[in-house]
Amino acid sequence: MACFIVPATEAVVVKVIEKAEEKKARDISKDIIEDESSITVPFKSKLGWLSNMLWGGSILLAFEHVWHGEVTLWFPFLTAMSDPLETEAMLHEMATAGLGMAVLVTAVWGGMCLVADSLVKRKKVACKVRTDHEGDTK
């Protein structure tokens, strides 16, 4: 009915945080030259992943609702809004399916961030070991 509204709202919030993070990163990079040992996947990039998943999913899901005639281009935009009983069912769906979608996408993104961080960490350790070994042989 309107479950896509919940992840779409999260997408808007994530986009705002992403823009703020982008600005912060720009300000920091002016002042500090980053230490090589502190290189990780930037939080800005990670937010970009979540933003892409939420926006993409919400837009495609909204298209499905248009396909099924649940979303219209004229007021009140959601057909369920014209009947109080249907409005209640719509709110229930938003609270169950919509919230579930937002939570699962965010959980998958959290897993992606953990895997990405561990991969970068592993690569950094491998590089350090190789550099130490080359230093020893010299």
Next chain:
Amino acid sequence: MTLLITVFAAIIATVKWYTAKDDRLKLGSLCLMYWGASIMWFVDALVGYIELGASYFSPGIEDMINDGFLGLSVVALGLIIWLVRLLVRDPEGRIKSALLHKKTDVK
């Protein structure tokens, strides 16, 4: 059906992204878009299964055809969004150079 088609689109896009030599085509955003949609439809399917039980897995022919068309339309819409974003960002500068070239021709 829609979920299945979107999952296959996500898998194909991810394989293409992984095997691409560089990130010129920005396939990563296409992958994330399809995976996001797949996760959302998975939750939708889960809710449908909880409500309908095993009958959820035996839809009518008409429903399957409609869902199949919807799935293909969703994949097409995803590709259009990705293509428009790619052309707007113009990472290779092709559009910019084409427009500039046209301008010099007019002169």
